[in-house]
Amino acid sequence: MESLEQIRRGYGVFLRFCGLIAGVLTFVVMCLVVANALLRFLVNAPIAGTLELTESALPLIIFLSLALTQWQGGHIKVVLLTQHLPAGGQRAFKALAMLLGALLFAWAAYAGFLMALKSWSYGELERGAIRFPIWPIKFAVFFGLSMLSLQFLIDALLVAAGGRLPDSEVEQTQ
Secondary structure, three states: OHHHHHHHHHHHHHHHHHHHHHHHHHHHHHHHHHHHHHHHHHHOOOOOOHHHHHHHHHHHHHHHHHHHHHHHOOOOOOOOOOOOOOHHHHHHHHHHHHHHHHHHHHHHHHHHHHHHHHHHHOOOEEOOOOOEEOHHHHHHHHHHHHHHHHHHHHHHHHHHOOOOOOOOHHHHHO
16 A cells, blocks of 8 residues: 555656646736737737637646646545445445546546547648647546546555545545
C-alpha cells in the first residue's frame, strides 16, 4: 500500500503541473477577453480571433485539470446508497466505482484519440477570423481523459488495498 501511496503522490506532482498550465491558460484567456472588450469599446478595434482562441482554450483548461480534481477529491460523490454500509462495504463499493470510472474514461480517451487522429489525418482547421489546426486541442482532450482514467485506476487500487483518499467517506466512519 505504501508504494501505491508513493505512486499517487508522484502522479499528483505531474497533475499539479498540468493544473498550473490550465491556470495560466485561464489567466491568458481572461486577459485576452478583457483586452478585446476594452479595445472594442475604446477604439472599435477588437482583437481578431478572440472568440476562436477562447473557444479552443476551454477544452485545454478543462481537460488538463480533470485528473487533478480527482486527485484532490474534488469531484461530486453520491453516498446515498453506501453511507449506511459498514466500512468494508463502503470500501468495496468505492473501489468498484473507481474501477468503473477508470474503464469509462479509458473508453472515452480511446474515442477521443480516434477523433484526434482523424482530425490530424485531414488537417482540420478552425475557420473564423484566424485559422489554426484543431487536432492539437483534440489530442489534449485525449490526454486529459487518459490522465483521469489513470487517476481513477490508482485510486481504485489504493482503496482496494485499504488506503485512504482525500475525500474518503470510509475514513469518516471509522
